[in-house]
Amino acid sequence: MNNPEAPGGGRGREGSLWTTRVPTASGLDLAKVNQSVSADEIRKALAAAQDRATTFTGRVSDDVLRAIVGG
Amino acid sequence: MTSAPSSLVFASFDHAADPLASLQEVPQGQFLRWYLADLGAQSVLIEEKYFDRDYLSEFAAFYCTSSAGYPNVCQRLHYFSIAVDRPMFERAVADDEDALRKIQDAYLGFIVRRPIPGTPFGRTVLRWYPEQSPDLPRVIEPARFYTSHVAGLELGVRGLAWQQQDDGVGKCATIALWSMLHSSAFDDRHVVPTTAEITQTAHRAGLSAAPLFPSSGLTAAQLIASLRDSGFTPLVVAGELPDNRFGRERFSSSLASLIRSGYPVVVAGASERDGVGHAACMVGFRQAASNTPNPGMVELEDAKTEFVYIHDDNLGPAARFRIELDAKGTYVALRAVPPTGKHTGTLPDPTKNYPRLIPKLLLAAAHQDVRITPDRLHTLGVNLGTMIVATTGNGLGLSCSSRMIRLAAYVGPELGRILADRPSVLGTTRLSLWESVPPMSLHLGVIRFGAGKVPLLDVLYDTTDSAPNMRAFCYVAYHPEMVAAVERLVVLRLFDDQVVSVRAF
Numbered sequence: 001m002n003n004p005e006a007p008g009g010g011r012g013r014e015g016s017l018w019t020t021r022v023p024t025a026s027g028l029d030l031a032k033v034n035q036s037v038s039a040d041e042i043r044k045a046l047a048a049a050q051d052r053a054t055t056f057t058g059r060v061s062d063d064v065l066r067a068i069v070g071g
Numbered sequence: 072m073t074s075a076p077s078s079l080v081f082a083s084f085d086h087a088a089d090p091l092a093s094l095q096e097v098p099q100g101q102f103l104r105w106y107l108a109d110l111g112a113q114s115v116l117i118e119e120k121y122f123d124r125d126y127l128s129e130f131a132a133f134y135c136t137s138s139a140g141y142p143n144v145c146q147r148l149h150y151f152s153i154a155v156d157r158p159m160f161e162r163a164v165a166d167d168e169d170a171l172r173k174i175q176d177a178y179l180g181f182i183v184r185r186p187i188p189g190t191p192f193g194r195t196v197l198r199w200y201p202e203q204s205p206d207l208p209r210v211i212e213p214a215r216f217y218t219s220h221v222a223g224l225e226l227g228v229r230g231l232a233w234q235q236q237d238d239g240v241g242k243c244a245t246i247a248l249w250s251m252l253h254s255s256a257f258d259d260r261h262v263v264p265t266t267a268e269i270t271q272t273a274h275r276a277g278l279s280a281a282p283l284f285p286s287s288g289l290t291a292a293q294l295i296a297s298l299r300d301s302g303f304t305p306l307v308v309a310g311e312l313p314d315n316r317f318g319r320e321r322f323s324s325s326l327a328s329l330i331r332s333g334y335p336v337v338v339a340g341a342s343e344r345d346g347v348g349h350a351a352c353m354v355g356f357r358q359a360a361s362n363t364p365n366p367g368m369v370e371l372e373d374a375k376t377e378f379v380y381i382h383d384d385n386l387g388p389a390a391r392f393r394i395e396l397d398a399k400g401t402y403v404a405l406r407a408v409p410p411t412g413k414h415t416g417t418l419p420d421p422t423k424n425y426p427r428l429i430p431k432l433l434l435a436a437a438h439q440d441v442r443i444t445p446d447r448l449h450t451l452g453v454n455l456g457t458m459i460v461a462t463t464g465n466g467l468g469l470s471c472s473s474r475m476i477r478l479a480a481y482v483g484p485e486l487g488r489i490l491a492d493r494p495s496v497l498g499t500t501r502l503s504l505w506e507s508v509p510p511m512s513l514h515l516g517v518i519r520f521g522a523g524k525v526p527l528l529d530v531l532y533d534t535t536d537s538a539p540n541m542r543a544f545c546y547v548a549y550h551p552e553m554v555a556a557v558e559r560l561v562v563l564r565l566f567d568d569q570v571v572s573v574r575a576f
Contacts, residue, residue, distance in 0.1 A: 016361045022525070030552040031464075033559050042565055045460070053453050056449045061315050063315075064432055069290065
């Protein structure tokens with residue numbers, strides 16, 4: 001599926017989302033959307049992910065705000 | 072007498088006439104010597120008299136009233152990877168094309184040497200090491216192009232300015248902020264504040280009882296106030312663990328998102344050795360490889376970032392640090408780890424015994440219209456990714472990454488790169504974004520999802536609104552199944568029904 005000439009895009013080569021081109025052929029075989037999955041099931045999956053989402057909510061403490069940075 | 076004229080001096084790198092060779096007692100001198108040796112430095116051109124804007128500002132603010140009688144003129148050292156001598160330079164300034172090209176191609180950058188014996192290293196811009204891993208390159212988006220002029224000869228280098236703290240006008244926090252504001256992201260602002268101006272601005276709000284000069288350092292609150300008063304949006308990311316320490320996922324994903332956006336990141340924390348507060352400026356990182364997540368998983372690609380490049384005023388420019396964890400595997404610590412030396416000499420390792428830094432706060436300066444943080448983007452990314460995965464009955468696994476980018480840069484170079492192999496799709500995608508989507512903000516927040524390293528979907532967010540009202544303008548799908556997934560979420564009223572679909576397949 002990948003273009004071997006693309007930077008980071010060749011099969012088996014390392015790459016990342018910001019260095020890989022979208023492949024020329026659309027042969028990427030993805031899992032299909034399942035129309036029987038309900039809104040409630042998706043909400044449950046979302047609720048289960050909330051612990052992880054709260055990783056991105058650190059608050060800066062007063063101690064850190066007031067500490068002198070001068071090393 | 073400092074105003075007397077002087078000839079240019081040409082010398083071999085690291086030989087007696089090279090000023091750097093006489094500055095080995097200063098740790099930063101050791102680092103610069105190592106760095107230049109690895110770049111293959113062969114020669115140095117010395118301008119004995121050079122007026123440096125930053126030093127003149129420091130001089131006016133502090134040194135001019137010292138009884139030590141410091142001069143106001145610096146020395147500027149230009150390094151080359153070939154032997155540049157006077158006859159060759161004379162040909163170049165006479166516009167001999169061969170000599171000109173050789174000298175310009177071999178230019179490694181410059182160091183301003185201040186006339187302050189204990190803290191001699193002023194504004195310094197050096198070339199990055201050559202890239203040896205193009206598949207997973209260094210991300211150095213904040214780097215910009217600097218030009219120097221010597222006798223009409225233009226010398227150019229791409230990098231980001233670094234300097235040593237002088238202990239009079241600026242400590243580490245001032246220097247870190249100064250490097251940060253040199254970023255290419257602020258090219259449209261043109262004027263970069265000097266270190267003296269940064270320290271003065273930080274004290275303006277009366278947040279400190281300490282004297283202005285000599286500076287004893289700044290608090291994080293002063294750094295934030297200084298950015299706000301200078302017309303930037305301060306983007307603050309604090310560690311989520313006790314004592315504001317960072318876990319790896321948050322630290323690595325945040326720094327990668329900001330640096331990829333062109334925003335260098337001031338990292339403030341404490342030395343692991345003695346707990347003393349320290350700040351430095353993160354200017355690049357090594358792109359992590361993407362793995363295909365297991366079905367049902369959403370993984371932040373940047374969480375695996377291993378190396379970050381830091382302008383540390385106590386060490387040198389673009390010093391490589393490894394992102395490590397403490398012994399219990401809980402919080403992040405940064406350890407200076409130089410790459411294997413490429414030079415053949417026996418120079419001492421400048422990072423030996425350099426203590427680890429425990430980060431507690433990340434601070435970036437964003438454009439005034441940018442009101443979205445990496446935290447918000449990553450929360451949105453985890454949530455949307457989880458819902459998309461759920462629509463497939465957890466049959467799909469997604470990688471996820473984020474950045475902020477100017478609208479023109481996204482539609483232009485970024486889409487041009489990602490769709491380079493599909494020119495007709497590229498054209499229709501660009502036109503769709505211009506003609507089908509409501510007017511978008513100058514800067515976009517982009518969340519990219521993929522199957523491992525292969526992009527599947529970009530969601531483009533407005534950066535100009537408050538967090539609760541943050542909306543996606545549109546999504547760009549690179550695979551039909553992504554359209555099906557997002558449309559399913561819209562039908563189930565789990566995603567904004569105003570979002571525009573752009574099909575790029």
